[in-house]
Amino acid sequence: MAQISNSKSNEPRGFDVGNFVNRFGTVLALIVIFVLFSVLSSFQGGRFLTSQNLINILRQVATLAIVASGLTIAVAAGEFDLSVGQVASLTGILMAGLIVRQELPWGVAAIGALGTGMLAGLITGMLVTRFKIPSLITTLGMGLIAVGVNYAYARGDSIYGRMPEEYTFIGTGTIGPIPFVVIVSAAVVAVLYVFLNYTRTGRYILATGGNPTATRLSGININKYRLIALMISGFCAAMGGSILVSYLGSAQPSGADNYAMDSLAAVFIGMTTIRRGQANILGTIVGVLILGIINNGLNLVGAPFFLQTIVKGSVLILAVSLAVRREEIRFF
Amino acid sequence: MxxxxxxxxxxxxxxxxxxxxxxxxxxxxxxxxxxxxxxxxxxxxxxxxxxxxxxxxxxxxxxxxxxxxxxxxxxxxxxxxxxxxxxxxxxxxxxxxxxxxxxxxxxxxxxxxxxxxxxxxxxxxxxxxxxxxxxxxxxxxxxxxxxxxxxxxNNYTMGAQMTSYMVQSLLGAGKTEPNICTITANFHHGTRKRGKVRDAVLSENENIKVAGDQVIQYDGFFETTLNTVNDWLNRFGGEIDAIWCPWDEPAMAASQALLSFGKTVKDTIVVAADGHPPAVELMADADYTMVATCAQAxxxxxxxxxxxxxxxxxxxxxxxxxxxxxxIDFPAPFIVKGVNLPETGKMPWDTVDFYTQFMNQAKGQVGA
CATH class of the missing domain: 3.40.50.2300 (Response regulator)
Incomplete structure (x- = not known):
């Protein structure tokens, strides 16, 4: 389990420029990256800073934002969930399979897929809380199990076929100029933000992740909140996988596997801002946007494909190393 | 034993x-x-x-x-x-x-x-x-x-066929200096060979500008292709005449992005290889941008x-x-939208090759 500490107070006394930069440095980095691509793109027709492209970026990160926000809840409770990518892939395959092969209404398929994600989180949570298996290991195993179930269900095959318009609208439809998937994603993120920050359960999750011993001694059942956090993570992974299928119009067995690394990167980048040292929804969204803008911006300026991963990795290391250096995040 | x-x-x-x-x-x-x-x-x-x-x-x-x-x-x-x-x-x-x-x-x-x-x-x-x-x-x-x-x-043959057809189609449409984008996959020897032959064919057609290239890995290839083509469409204001894909599934993702952007086969063409039935079925749609594939058996x-x-x-x-x-290299019939798409219920590889059709036609004309 990652030991994440918030060793310094984040609350400024009056206006402190240094503290402001520390606290919002990653947000500033997001703005700098945005401006940088706007300038670079202006030499090539200025396509980056168009409403069409900005909407495009939001659509591209919408699904990742849901998965990463769910993961944020788990990390806020002091747990890792490395299975989100494979759970999202599994639920995507289930969603498509139940619609195309079993010919179930998409609502029923969604219940099946989302239920599977929650079940994965429930099993993980039980193993972590009852048997004291570190979530890092449990979710690593759960990810492999998800791959196995995925292959068992569809024999590893991709699933193509006509899907109901009401379902594909989630991933491809628009309301005015705004893609519906962006609205769904924003709603999910908003709900999770309110849940984590303004409900008793959310605050207990934060307390559990911040200082489990003190929280337990306060009479709070920390295992309950770790379990809830992991279930939410599984649920959001399932929602991401199901929405991804409606966006892509098909399901590939490993179609969402890379969400695990991107989500973790977004959460860790997010931990360096807003509430430094603590996983927080707004910070994660900053991380998601940074990753999305880097992908999109490099494509638009015609950078070689390999720069995308190099730049994303560098941003992650840079952001987290600065936070570690200031002792805002401590692992193990 | x-x-x-x-x-x-x-x-x-x-x-x-x-x-x-x-x-x-x-x-x-x-x-x-x-x-x-x-x-x-x-x-x-x-x-x-x-x-x-x-x-x-x-x-x-x-x-x-x-x-x-x-x-x-x-x-x-x-x-x-x-x-x-x-x-x-x-x-x-x-x-x-x-x-x-x-x-x-x-x-x-x-x-x-x-x-x-x-x-x-x-x-x-x-x-x-x-x-x-x-x-x-x-x-x-x-x-x-x-x-x-x-x-x-024969992946060299397929790479040559799909690329040559793309070049010829663009010329046939009067696009003498077209903009194309390419998706490259190097993780499999077959897709890698097709990509190398593509580059060789394009080197003989310097009027064609390769405006963008994206190398994909297998994990998440569909979403990567979809997002990349969306980015290209924004970057070039939709001015993409063709997209070359290493196999059919990325071509489906590319076509999906193009159609969402309002592009039809009249604006942009997509070529690929494999002849997967879901892709070939979609090729029957009049607007669908994927125009050619090699049907592997x-x-x-x-x-x-x-x-x-x-x-x-x-x-x-x-x-x-x-x-x-x-x-043992099986023939992979070249399938072209609107010309030799397989009949319903027939496997794509069971179709008469695009160019063989012309040969058969000529044979008929000369009484062979």
């Missing part, structure tokens, strides 16, 4: 060829003999009907692996054979593939089939296969000893691999008689 190696096979082939030379005058009888020997299905009785076979797939989530396995299973069912077949999935990892081959050797299986394998990274495992004398047949993995043969399409490859094992291991025939050449 049948101890057959490629070397033995080549030696026997050489003896056969020398024998053919000595026969001299009786050439017709020799040709008949060759035909009989190279006919891979015999009426010999089976010495072994319950074989243990390891079927190892590099990436079972790929349509090509799925279809090959389907052909294999259909052949076994049609032949009424109930072999003990263990299907393994290396999930894209060359190291896992290598380990699975070695595991099959340890289990002393009667034969091994590797589909779409990265055998360049499995030299140690291949040596184990050679030492154990287990017949190995590969499918679209490139030929590497001690395999008896590799069954595939994956099911037939699986069936042929099974029948080779039946002949060599089950009936005990010498490999040299059964397998004519190390690399």
């Amino acid at each position: 049948t101890g057959i190696t490629r070397r033995k096979f080549l030696q026997s082939s050489a003896v056969g060829a020398a024998g053919l030379g000595l026969m001299g005058t009786n050439i017709n009888r020799s040709l008949a003999s060759i035909k009989r020997n190279f006919s891979h299905v015999s009426s010999l009785p089976r010495r072994q009907s319950s074989l243990t076979v390891a079927h190892i797939a590099q990436q079972m989530s790929a349509q090509s692996d799925q279809r090959t396995l389907k052909g294999w299973e259909d052949w076994l069912a049609a032949a009424g054979l109930s072999w003990d077949v263990t299907v393994s999935n290396a999930e894209g990892s060359p190291e896992t593939l290598s380990a699975m081959i070695e595991d099959a050797v340890s289990r002393k299986v009667d034969a091994i089939v590797v589909t779409f394998g990265t055998l360049t990274a499995a030299q140690g495992a291949l040596q184990s296969v050679a030492a154990a004398g287990i017949p190995l047949i590969t499918v679209d993995s490139g030929y590497y000893p001690p395999a008896l043969c590799d069954i595939a399409s 994956f099911e037939l490859w699986g069936a042929l691999a099974a029948s080779f094992i039946d002949e060599i291991v089950g009936k005990g025939r010498p490999a040299a008689e059964v397998v004519p050449v190390p690399q």
Whole structure:
């Protein structure tokens, strides 16, 4: 389990420029990256800073934002969930399979897929809380199990076929100029933000992740909140996988596997801002946007494909190393 | 266990060829003999009907692996054979593939089939296969000893066909200085070879500008392609005349992005290879941007691999008689939207090739 500490107070006394930069440095980095691509793109027709492209970026990160926000809840409770990518892939395959092969209404398929994600989180949570298996290991195993179930269900095959318009609208439809998937994603993120920050359960999750011993001694059942956090993570992974299928119009067995690394990167980048040292929804969204803008911006300026991963990795290391250096995040 | 190696096979082939030379005058009888020997299905009785076979797939989530396995299973069912077949999935990892081959050797299986394998990274495992004398047949993995043969399409030919067709279509549409984008996949020898031939063809057509190229990996390839094409459309304001894709599924993602952007086949064309039925079905739609693909006969490859094992291991025939050449390249009919799309219910590879249609037409005209 990652030991994440918030060793310094984040609350400024009056206006402190240094503290402001520390606290919002990653947000500033997001703005700098945005401006940088706007300038670079202006030499090539200025396509980056168009409403069409900005909407495009939001659509591209919408699904990742849901998965990463769910993961944020788990990390806020002091747990890792490395299975989100494979759970999202599994639920995507289930969603498509139940619609195309079993010919179930998409609502029923969604219940099946989302239920599977929650079940994965429930099993993980039980193993972590009852048997004291570190979530890092449990979710690593759960990810492999998800791959196995995925292959068992569809024999590893991709699933193509006509899907109901009401379902594909989630991933491809628009309301005015705004893609519906962006609205769904924003709603999910908003709900999770309110849940984590303004409900008793959310605050207990934060307390559990911040200082489990003190929280337990306060009479709070920390295992309950770790379990809830992991279930939410599984649920959001399932929602991401199901929405991804409606966006892509098909399901590939490993179609969402890379969400695990991107989500973790977004959460860790997010931990360096807003509430430094603590996983927080707004910070994660900053991380998601940074990753999305880097992908999109490099494509638009015609950078070689390999720069995308190099730049994303560098941003992650840079952001987290600065936070570690200031002792805002401590692992193990 | 049948101890057959490629070397033995080549030696026997050489003896056969020398024998053919000595026969001299009786050439017709020799040709008949060759035909009989190279006919891979015999009426010999089976010495072994319950074989243990390891079927190892590099990436079972790929349509090509799925279809090959389907052909294999259909052949076994049609032949009424109930072999003990263990299907393994290396999930894209060359190291896992290598380990699975070695595991099959340890289990002393009667034969091994590797589909779409990265055998360049499995030299140690291949040596184990050679030492154990287990017949190995590969499918679209490139030929590497001690395999008896590799069954595939000719990827150089397909790369040339799809790229040439794209170039010709653009010229035919009056686009003398077109903008194209390319998706490249280097993780499989076949898609890699198609990409190399694409670059060779494009180097002879300097009027074509490659405005963007994206190298994809297998994981998340559909979303990566979809997002990249969306970005390209924004970057170039929709001014993309063609997109070259290494196989059909990225082409479906590219077409989906184009259609969402309001582009139809009149604006942008997409070419690919494989002839996967879902993609070919979509090509029938008038606006759909994917215009051409090479239809590979994956099911037939699986069936042929099974029948080779039946002949060599089950009936005990010498490999040299059964397998004519190390690399068996199936024709992959070139399918073009609006011209030779397969009839409903017909497999894409069962279609008459686009260019062969012209040849047949010409033959008809000259009375051939």
